[in-house]
Amino acid sequence: MIRTLLLLWLTLLAALPARAEIDIREITTPGGLSAWLVEEHSIPFLALELRFRGGTSLDAPGRRGAVNLMTALLEEGAGGMDAQEFSVATETLAAEFRFRAEGDSVAVSARVLTENRAEALALLREALIAPRFDAEAVERVRAQVLAGIDSDSRDPDAIASRSFRALAFGEHPYGTPADGTLESVAALTREDLIAAHASALARDRLHISAVGDITADELAGLLDELLGALPAEGAPMPERIDYTLKGGVTVVDFDTPQSVILFAQRGMKRHDPDFFAAYVMAQILGGGGFSSRLMEEVREKRGLTYGIGAYLYPMDHSEMFTGSTSTVNARAAETVALVQEEWRRLAAEGVTAEELERAKTYLTGAYPLRFDGNARIANILVGMQLDGLTPDYIRTRNDRINAVTPEDIRRVAAGLIDPDNLHFIVVGRPEGLEPTH
Known part of the structure; x- marks a missing residue:
């Protein structure tokens, strides 16, 4: 009976509207x-x-x-x-x-x-x-x-x-x-x-x-x-390690009809002054939904995959800009080439004003929807603490996204996006894709 009551409360919580102010x-x-x-x-x-x-x-x-x-x-x-x-x-x-x-x-x-x-x-x-x-x-x-x-x-x-x-x-x-x-x-x-x-x-x-x-x-x-009875101090944290992997292709032979493709380059620290510009840029390149460049070029135009994405991945002791996809072995080489092409295009051209406005609309509109119950709010708040953010971040986050300009992204893309050091791990038996590592 008590368990049923808890499930009822959880259902009610999930149905509550998103909160505008926390x-x-x-x-x-x-x-x-x-x-x-x-x-x-x-x-x-x-x-x-x-x-x-x-x-x-x-x-x-x-x-x-x-x-x-x-x-x-x-x-x-x-x-x-x-x-x-x-x-x-x-x-x-x-x-x-x-x-x-x-x-x-x-x-x-x-x-x-x-x-x-x-x-x-x-x-x-x-x-x-x-x-x-x-x-x-x-x-x-x-x-x-x-x-x-x-x-x-x-x-x-x-x-x-x-x-x-x-x-x-x-x-x-x-x-x-x-x-x-x-x-x-x-x-x-x-x-x-x-x-x-x-x-x-x-x-x-x-x-x-x-x-x-x-x-x-x-x-x-x-x-x-x-x-209060937990130990006051734990083990020392591990040392920082910079991401220094050079560009290239590593093929891991595996008997499967589809190649799994993972790609990455160096990333950006969460507290870098340019993080929000990089975050919006990553949304345009490979964020959720069907409007990203990678989804448009790899899935929508050519049908090479069901899904592809790329995102900033700041960890406590290192950072990456990483992404992944999968495709049939016969088209793995084409898929890798397309990702490389989009990486180069972003570094050279930045993004358009239309792409930027679309990304801002998505990111700012989706954010309040995350606050749809006690458990999810608690999870967001503790994540903010881990990221070293302050409580006012909830109030200022969308303003920081809206402040990003095409010039910001062009500058950040030129400094961060590194096509020559984008490394691919391909697991499968890709046809026509020569390993370089």
């Missing part, structure tokens, strides 16, 4: 934790988002995959409860917890009803503070991770991503599989998981957002109780 309060708890809060008391529901900066990049040498496996085990028993007991308790309270290990962060999401908030977050506290890492749970989840790694070894998209990152970043954590390898995951011990927990889940890299039926005073007390 009132964000920055709070600091007595214990020194910082959080962003949006109070919304119309529905008795709270969405809480936690992000621990570092993520799978914090794996110890020789222990690749430890943070990923540790994170997957947080809901597999905690404190005095084994995996089944923890699952039953979560279900009984109609709570929803999600734990995800990503390249630059560990993400924790909680959705709880007001009437069960204290009990549900006490349960979450046990998962974060006192995971059990029971042998049975470790082996069961390890088997799931190993099955995923094995499946990825036969997936052309996964092969393309893994091959590209290895070329671009080598032995840096960005260059090795975040899930680990069959050998590294098989060798992980319970002690490795305990060490990964202490390294990744620490207060010195924590970002918090909360949206829903709670006051600032209530949230402050809740957060200190929930998170």
